[in-house]
Amino acid sequence: MERKVIELDQGWDYMQKGITKLKRILEGSVEQFNSEEYMMLYTTIYNMCTQKPPHDYSQQLYDKYKDSFEEYISSTVLPAIREKHDEFMLRELVKRWGNHKLMVRWLSRFFHYLDRYFIARRSLPALNEVGLTCFRSLVCFFRQNFDTFCILIQIDKEREGEQIDKALLKNVLDIFVEIGMGQMDCYEQDFEAPMLEDTGVYYSHKASSWILDDSCPAYMLKSEECLKKERDRVAHYLHSSSEAKLVEKVQHELLVNFSTQLLEKENSGCRALLRDDKVDDLSRMYRLYHKIPKGLDPVATIFKQHITAEGMLLVQQAEDAASNQLFFDSQVLIRKVIELHDKYLAYVSDCFQNHTLFHKAMKEAFEIFCNKTVGGSPSAELLATFCDNILKKGGSEKLSDEAIEDILEKVVKLLAYISDKDLFAEFYRKKLARRLLFERSANEEHVTDLTLAKDNQNEFENYLSNNPNAHPGIDLSVNVLTTGFWPSYKSSDLNLPSEMVRGVQVFKEFYDTKSKHRKLTWIYSLGSCQLIGNFEAKKIEMVVSTYQAAILLLFNTSDRLSYSEIMTQSNLGHEDLVRLLHSLSCAKYKILIKEPISKTVSPNDIFEFNPKFTDRMRRIKIPLPVVDERKKVVEDVDKDRRYAIDAAIVRIMKSRKVLGHQQLVSECVEQLSRMFKPDIKAIKKRMEDLIARDYLERDKENANLFRYLA
Amino acid sequence: MERIDNVFYSYANKSSGLIDPEGIEALCSDLEVDHTDVRILMLAWKMKAEKQGYFTLEEWRRGLKALRADNVHKLKKALPELEKEVKRPTNFVDFYSYAFQYCLTEEKQKSIDIESICQLLDLALGFQFRAQVDYFIDYLKIQSDYKVINLDQWMGFYRFCNEISFPDLSNYDPELAWPLILDNFVEWLRAKQT
Numbered sequence: 001m002e003r004k005v006i007e008l009d010q011g012w013d014y015m016q017k018g019i020t021k022l023k024r025i026l027e028g029s030v031e032q033f034n035s036e037e038y039m040m041l042y043t044t045i046y047n048m049c050t051q052k053p054p055h056d057y058s059q060q061l062y063d064k065y066k067d068s069f070e071e072y073i074s075s076t077v078l079p080a081i082r083e084k085h086d087e088f089m090l091r092e093l094v095k096r097w098g099n100h101k102l103m104v105r106w107l108s109r110f111f112h113y114l115d116r117y118f119i120a121r122r123s124l125p126a127l128n129e130v131g132l133t134c135f136r137s138l139v140c141f142f143r144q145n146f147d148t149f150c151i152l153i154q155i156d157k158e159r160e161g162e163q164i165d166k167a168l169l170k171n172v173l174d175i176f177v178e179i180g181m182g183q184m185d186c187y188e189q190d191f192e193a194p195m196l197e198d199t200g201v202y203y204s205h206k207a208s209s210w211i212l213d214d215s216c217p218a219y220m221l222k223s224e225e226c227l228k229k230e231r232d233r234v235a236h237y238l239h240s241s242s243e244a245k246l247v248e249k250v251q252h253e254l255l256v257n258f259s260t261q262l263l264e265k266e267n268s269g270c271r272a273l274l275r276d277d278k279v280d281d282l283s284r285m286y287r288l289y290h291k292i293p294k295g296l297d298p299v300a301t302i303f304k305q306h307i308t309a310e311g312m313l314l315v316q317q318a319e320d321a322a323s324n325q326l327f328f329d330s331q332v333l334i335r336k337v338i339e340l341h342d343k344y345l346a347y348v349s350d351c352f353q354n355h356t357l358f359h360k361a362m363k364e365a366f367e368i369f370c371n372k373t374v375g376g377s378p379s380a381e382l383l384a385t386f387c388d389n390i391l392k393k394g395g396s397e398k399l400s401d402e403a404i405e406d407i408l409e410k411v412v413k414l415l416a417y418i419s420d421k422d423l424f425a426e427f428y429r430k431k432l433a434r435r436l437l438f439e440r441s442a443n444e445e446h447v448t449d450l451t452l453a454k455d456n457q458n459e460f461e462n463y464l465s466n467n468p469n470a471h472p473g474i475d476l477s478v479n480v481l482t483t484g485f486w487p488s489y490k491s492s493d494l495n496l497p498s499e500m501v502r503g504v505q506v507f508k509e510f511y512d513t514k515s516k517h518r519k520l521t522w523i524y525s526l527g528s529c530q531l532i533g534n535f536e537a538k539k540i541e542m543v544v545s546t547y548q549a550a551i552l553l554l555f556n557t558s559d560r561l562s563y564s565e566i567m568t569q570s571n572l573g574h575e576d577l578v579r580l581l582h583s584l585s586c587a588k589y590k591i592l593i594k595e596p597i598s599k600t601v602s603p604n605d606i607f608e609f610n611p612k613f614t615d616r617m618r619r620i621k622i623p624l625p626v627v628d629e630r631k632k633v634v635e636d637v638d639k640d641r642r643y644a645i646d647a648a649i650v651r652i653m654k655s656r657k658v659l660g661h662q663q664l665v666s667e668c669v670e671q672l673s674r675m676f677k678p679d680i681k682a683i684k685k686r687m688e689d690l691i692a693r694d695y696l697e698r699d700k701e702n703a704n705l706f707r708y709l710a
Numbered sequence: 711m712e713r714i715d716n717v718f719y720s721y722a723n724k725s726s727g728l729i730d731p732e733g734i735e736a737l738c739s740d741l742e743v744d745h746t747d748v749r750i751l752m753l754a755w756k757m758k759a760e761k762q763g764y765f766t767l768e769e770w771r772r773g774l775k776a777l778r779a780d781n782v783h784k785l786k787k788a789l790p791e792l793e794k795e796v797k798r799p800t801n802f803v804d805f806y807s808y809a810f811q812y813c814l815t816e817e818k819q820k821s822i823d824i825e826s827i828c829q830l831l832d833l834a835l836g837f838q839f840r841a842q843v844d845y846f847i848d849y850l851k852i853q854s855d856y857k858v859i860n861l862d863q864w865m866g867f868y869r870f871c872n873e874i875s876f877p878d879l880s881n882y883d884p885e886l887a888w889p890l891i892l893d894n895f896v897e898w899l900r901a902k903q904t
Contacts, residue, residue, distance in 0.1 A: 661887030684890040691862050692820060698862060703869055704887045 003047065005055050011048045012064060015041065015110070019068055022106055023076075026099045033106075041110045049113050058118040065111050065127065069103070069134040087165060090150055094171045097135070097178075104131030129181065136179040136186060148191055152198045155233070159202065170237035177239055184241060192242055196249050199230075203253035211258045215268035217281040220288060223254045227288075251292055259289075263298050270302040282351040296357050303352075304361035307344055311369035314340065322375025333374065334386040338410045341366065366417040380420045381630060384427035387411060392435050419677035422644075423637045430487045430629060437479070437526065449486075453479040456514075463510045470510070472503035480511070480520070490632070491523040494546070495571040497553040524550075533591065537614035542591070543621040547572065547580050552591065555609040563603045574603075581607065583624050589615070591622070641676060645686045648672055650695055653708040661704045713780040718770045729765040741786050748833045749789050752796045755808050762812050797838075803868070809834045810864045821858035824850050831867070839871040849895050856891055863889045877903070 018033075018041045025031050048057045077096045084092045108115070108127035115127050125133070151172060158164045176187040203226070210219050230250050234243040255262070263270045263285075273281050289295035318333045344362055352358040370379055377385075390404055399407070418424060436450060457477050464470055496504060504522065511520060527546030531553075532539055544552070547570075554561060554569050561569075567577055581601045585594040591613055595606045648671045652664060659667075665683055672678050687706070690696045699705035721733035729737070738745040757773030759765055765773075777792060779785040796805045813822050813830060822830070828847045835843050846867065850859075866889040874882050879900065884893045 662885060665885075680885075681890060681893070684893070688860075688862065688890060692860055698887070703866075706887070 003051075005051055006044065006048050007055075008048070008057050008060060011044050011057070012061075014044055015064075018110065019107070022103060023072065026103060038109070042112065045111050046113045049118065058114060059122075061111065062114055062118065062124070065107060065114070066130050066134065068107065069100075069131055072103070073100075073134060086150055086153070087168065090154075090168055090172050093175065094168065097175045100131075100135045104128060107131065132179065132181060148194050151191065152195060155195070156198070156202060158233070159229070166236045173237055173239060184239075187239060192239075192245070195242075196245060199246065199249050200253055203250055204257070207254050207258055211261050216262055216265045216270070216273065217268060217278065217284070219262060220281065220284050223288060224284060226250060226254065251288075255288055255295065256292060259295070259298060263302060270299055271306060274303065274306045279347070279351055282347070286352050286355070290353075290355075296355065300357040300361040303347075303358060304365045307340070307362060307365035308368050310340060311337070311365060312372075315369050315372045315374055318374045319372075330374070330377070330382045330385055331389060334382060334411075334414075337370070337414060338407070341410065341414060363417065366414070367419070370414060370417040371419055377630065378420065378423060378634075380418055380424035381427050381633075383411060383414065383418065384424055384431055387428060388431040388435065419673075420637075422640060422675040423634070425675075426487075426633050426637050426640075427629075430633060433487050449482050450479070453481060456480050459514070460507065460510050463513070464506075470506045472506040474499060474503050476503040476507060478507050483521075488636075489523045489526060491521060491525060492573060492576065493571055494524045494550055495569060496524070497550050499553060500546075500550075533613070535613050536611045538618070540613075540615060540617075541619040542589075543619070545624045547576065548584060548622060548624060551580055551584065555592070560606060560608045563601070563605050563607070566607065577601075579625065581605075583622060587623075589613070589620060589622050637676075641678065641682070642686060644672060644675070645678055645683055646690065649683070649686060649690060653696055653706065656708070658699075658705060658707050661706065664706060714771055714774045715767070717774070717781060718765075718767055722767075727767070729770065731763040734763065734765070737782075740782050741789070743789070746833070748837075749793060751809055751812070751833065752792050752805065753789075754812060755796065755805050756792060759812070762815060806834055806868050807861070807865060810861055821860040822864075823858050824856070827859045827864070835868070835871065839876075842871045842876055845877075845899060846895060849898055853891075853894065853898070855894065859891075863891050866892055 018037070021031060021033070045061060048055070048061060051057070077100070081089060081092045081096060104127075108131060111127055118124070119126055151169060154164045154169060173187070173191065176191050177184065180186040206226075210222060214222065227247060227250055230246050231243065234240060234246060238246070265272070270282075270285065272278075273285070285299060286296070289299060314333060314336050318330075348354060348358045348362055372379060374382060387408065390399065390407055415421065415424060457479070460478065464472070508520065511518070524546045529544050529546050529549035531542045531544060531549055533542055533552075542552075550570055550572075551566060554566060558565075563577070563581070566581070567574075570577070572580070578601045581592070581594070584590075585592040585607060586599055586601065590610055592607045593610045594601070595608070645668065648668050649664065652667050652671070653659060664687075665680060668683055669678055687696065691698065694709055696706050697709055699707055718729065721729045721737050723730045723733060734750070735745050738747075738750060743749055753773060754762075754765075756776055757765060757769040759769045759773075774780065774785065777785065777788040779788050795801060809830060810822065813826060814820070828850055831843050831847060850856075856863075870888070870892055877899070879896055882888075882896050884896065
């Protein structure tokens, strides 16, 4: 049987009844749809869509579906919302949204048949989407200013400390999210963007007054709290996607905009915090600025400046002491530098979480003041002297092995900052050798050579006892060292006193029996001697250096000698002689009397044996101040550096074949940086030398290019 | 050809077969040119003469043929032209470099003492860069870092005269590959200027 055709008006009338009933239900009526009513409504749509054209009303029904919503919204929903204010408006909005979703659900069920074929065929949006979009485009679009404005007022109220209905806000914001149907654009454009702007204005205002009134720590505390509160806000009712943007906004207003004023605050800014060791505040500063791009840069700069100033102060104090000829104790200076280092290393790890920026700042600061010369001594030398004192027996420090290791580890860290590392190495080596030779070391391992030297001495003594003819005339013990293992020592042509000549001769004979191919060079400057002085009061045994003994023994043949006579007879140079005579006539023990009496030795002086000399001790040691080895060490190091630069240049050019001048210089500097910082002029000079020796040539066309000559 | 050879033999030393310093002096007086004149150096350059103070037959032939002179009179006339030729930038570098090497008398010698360099500078560059040459000569005499000058430094100075604006020295950069002696020279000049 043919179905009866339903006309559009007719069918729509019937549908309208159903829709109206639905609206009543939404408005609060207790009515319900039973399954029969539901079926009828569904079937009506079905029939009207499946009728043969021109009675196929799919398109019209689709449009009318949409119109139903729009009509309801504009006539009922919008006015309902509009007539309320503030919180109440928001509540109404939430309620209406809930209603709307219900309406969409029911109507799309009634009109479901459209979903099945019509929309796919015409590539139209589904019923659900249409419904929801209506709410959005009409409500959201028109309401955006009012809704959003309402919400923002609530938020600002909460910022000021008032209690607000967080759940309500969450519901409202959920609408924004749901409306997007998978996209966040409604939320972002209609809510988030104005919210961020409002936040910016709010905090900008706060910051401008805080920055004037608050100290840096107080401001930072407030900032930290604000950030925490904003994060909580996100957790309570904002969408999680807003967190990053919100935090960034707040950071920008509070921390970035006023960064300079904050950090540079007169009595409470970064500098003052460092000065007053405010570890907590500095940690907070780090936490706050850590996430901001380049936020830590100014902090690190101030950190570096602070350390540099403190270091320079130490250096300056030491320099002042030295120049006023007050006692300049380099031990104290180095200790203080070590303390400074430990202190700021702790800062870097505790306050600044070992961030590389701060390690770098500290390193650069130390490099600045650790390379200064103090009291004429380069820092490399001071450091070496410090180590020497720690390590030698009877040094100014008496420390346990553990303590020594600890300190030396710290010294190594300081060494990293010194550019003339090779200078340190050379000074250290010289002092090490001296410690070993005079057995003043505190825990040195036996150097093989010294062991050999001891063996040698034992053999010599055996030789003497077996050879009655070989009599040195004096007790003699000799340390034979292998050249090359030890630093080079200068040895002058001392005129050996007759008493010693025989001894040396006998030893030489002994040594020749041991090995015919070795040559002995005597370093008298390192020897020591025990002399017995026959003074009027009593005999006194004097422990002196060989040089001092040589001079004293001259007075065995003459009571009185002039400076020049002593010089000729001993064959020593002015530098040595002045030092020696001073130690014997102007220092604590005046074995010789100097004419004229004064504090310094001059070439016109006359010296006389002092028979009246006495001391309550039977045995005295007459110290000889060590000659300033600094000049020699610097010379040696300069020489080594010349070779090192040559080698570096040749190495680089051999592998590159052709290289520009600036590149060559910079690669050279880099290669040598482990040991020292080469002077650019020195590099140029070595290059010229290498050109003259045909290792390199300058390119004919380009004067800045060099070529390796195989 | 024969005439060229004849002129040669008129100045040459009978035993050695070369024109020696004495012969050169005679030649100079005939040319009415002082024997320290730069034009003799130019002539030596044209001949590619190897040893200072001596001309071989081959060198003589080379030079005179190139100058199209077969007697002293023509040679004298050719000198102004020769001067112009040498002063052309393309040739001058070659001449300048030659001047240095010509003065190396010993076999393995690679540098020339300060005194001689000063004279050579005056001779070879004086006419072109009077101010620079005078100052540099002053500097060479008072400095003590270098007792001799090598070819690289010699050529460097010519580059210096050509490239660096004088006397302001505004475009001199010691970070470039200028010989160290020039770095020191510029430092000295700048100190004088303040």
